[in-house]
Amino acid sequence: MNSYDVIILGGGAAGLMCAAEAAGRGRKVVVLEIASRPGPKILVSGGGRCNFTNLHAKPIDYVSSNPAFIPFALSKYRPKDFIALVKAKKIAYHEKKDGQLFCDKSAKAIVGLLVDRAMEKGAELLKEQNTQEVSHSDGIFTVKTKDSVFAAPHLVVATGGLSWPQLGATDLGYRIAQQFGLKIIEPSPALVGLTFPELEMTRFDGLSGIHLQVGVTTGKWNMVEDIMITHKGLSGPVILNASLHWNPGQEIIVNWVPELTVDSTLQQLKKDKAAGGRGEFRVWLSERIPKRLAERLAYHAGAKGAWAELSAAQMKTLAETIHAYRFVPADTFGYKQAEVTRGGVDTRELDRETMECRKVPGLFFIGEVMDVTGKLGGFNFQWAWATGWTAGQAV
Numbered sequence: 001m002n003s004y005d006v007i008i009l010g011g012g013a014a015g016l017m018c019a020a021e022a023a024g025r026g027r028k029v030v031v032l033e034i035a036s037r038p039g040p041k042i043l044v045s046g047g048g049r050c051n052f053t054n055l056h057a058k059p060i061d062y063v064s065s066n067p068a069f070i071p072f073a074l075s076k077y078r079p080k081d082f083i084a085l086v087k088a089k090k091i092a093y094h095e096k097k098d099g100q101l102f103c104d105k106s107a108k109a110i111v112g113l114l115v116d117r118a119m120e121k122g123a124e125l126l127k128e129q130n131t132q133e134v135s136h137s138d139g140i141f142t143v144k145t146k147d148s149v150f151a152a153p154h155l156v157v158a159t160g161g162l163s164w165p166q167l168g169a170t171d172l173g174y175r176i177a178q179q180f181g182l183k184i185i186e187p188s189p190a191l192v193g194l195t196f197p198e199l200e201m202t203r204f205d206g207l208s209g210i211h212l213q214v215g216v217t218t219g220k221w222n223m224v225e226d227i228m229i230t231h232k233g234l235s236g237p238v239i240l241n242a243s244l245h246w247n248p249g250q251e252i253i254v255n256w257v258p259e260l261t262v263d264s265t266l267q268q269l270k271k272d273k274a275a276g277g278r279g280e281f282r283v284w285l286s287e288r289i290p291k292r293l294a295e296r297l298a299y300h301a302g303a304k305g306a307w308a309e310l311s312a313a314q315m316k317t318l319a320e321t322i323h324a325y326r327f328v329p330a331d332t333f334g335y336k337q338a339e340v341t342r343g344g345v346d347t348r349e350l351d352r353e354t355m356e357c358r359k360v361p362g363l364f365f366i367g368e369v370m371d372v373t374g375k376l377g378g379f380n381f382q383w384a385w386a387t388g389w390t391a392g393q394a395v
């Protein structure tokens with residue numbers, strides 16, 4: 001039996017942050033990581049350059065069934081706190097846009113920072129540790145792996161979400177939550193592409209690779225950003241962000257020319273028609289969006305010939321096709337391509353000032369395993385740092 005003050009399951013972003021903080025407070029800490037190296041997701045993040053925080057991270061940048069939980073941790077550990085660690089390690093970084101901070105060179109530097117910090121403060125990091133059983137009695141948690149048994153009065157679950165199973169993501173965190181009778185908000189893939197239903201599969205066939213700035217609405221949420229047409233659906237930042245707010249069966253509305261609206265285009269078309277305009281919609285649209293896409297949209301809207309020949313109903317169909325293209329995605333691209341998992345351990349089960357479970361003292365959940373998911377742009381790492389730090393002060 002190996003006795004510790006704190007056992008942390010998962011040596012990713014949140015787990016390593018928590019390990020350094022707890023060990024820095026004199027706790028005897030062990031991190032049990034299933035993969036052969038720590039921080040596998042950090043290594044692939046931000047296209048290998050890790051978008052490690054966002055200068056403007058605020059509670060409103062996150063989705064959760066319990067938004068009131070979010071502000072505390074974010075206010076205690078801010079982007080500037082993590083930036084201070086990055087600067088102290090002399091890791092070169094830059095702002096790409098909108099407060100998104102990336103390493104100049106490689107995400108490896110961030111993993112190095114986290115591991116070095118945890119080690120320097122005395123935490124142990126054990127790799128290839130596949131947890132087989134967790135039990136709890138007399139205030140002590142016991143974790144059995146294939147070769148060893150670990151015991152501690154504090155167990156921190158930092159196993160992340162289900163996305164990218166190819167990097168070793170597991171559902172251990174959710175299973176532990178269930179074992180202890182905690183509520184889980186149904187997990188689903190998020191920050192992920194959305195697949196076309198059959199009709200759009202045909203309509204957008206052969207347009208893969210086209211990207212442009214569009215407006216996307218789903219429910220009450222909307223955003224103007226880049227979209228990418230792929231062979232199986234839509235992707236790109238605006239769709240990844242939309243996937244955070246989208247639920248199966250819900251409509252997605254695309255405005256292919258976001259600087260204009262159905263009404264403004266309709267008025268323009270009517271005005272041109274009244275003036276005897278000979279312009280073709282296909283041409284008008286090609287001046288605003290990529291030509292191949294413009295021609296396809298015009299074709300599907302039935303816009304053949306000059307404006308002067310179009311009926312009022314045809315004009316309306318045209319304007320709606322361009323500014324309010326509606327479809328119901330068949331699905332998401334799935335966990336294999338999702339950057340994060342939406343849902344997770346219900347934060348109502350946790351104390352927002354410590355991340356400790358209300359029903360089970362000594363049990364903590366941090367990072368992506370919880371039902372708090374950030375939008376694209378460094379917000380998810382900031383949540384991992386903030387919750388890892390917060391639990392690190394409490395264990």
Ligand SMILES: Cc1cc2nc3c(=O)[nH]c(=O)nc-3n(C[C@H](O)[C@H](O)[C@H](O)COP(=O)(O)OP(=O)(O)OC[C@H]3O[C@@H](n4cnc5c(N)ncnc54)[C@H](O)[C@@H]3O)c2cc1C
Nearest residue numbers: 010012013014034045046051159160172367368378380381
């Ligand atoms: C391709 C990709 C790119 C991304 N890019 C960004 C980005 O640029 N910026 C951003 O903010 N977010 C990004 N994210 C999201 C970000 O990586 C996560 O939100 C963040 O890592 C969550 O931190 P975490 O510590 O909760 O989980 P993780 O960092 O995933 O850590 C969980 C750890 O637990 C381990 N583990 C899992 N199961 C077990 C088990 N049974 N036993 C022991 N250990 C286990 C895992 O191997 C992993 O090391 C990206 C995600 C992906 C997939």
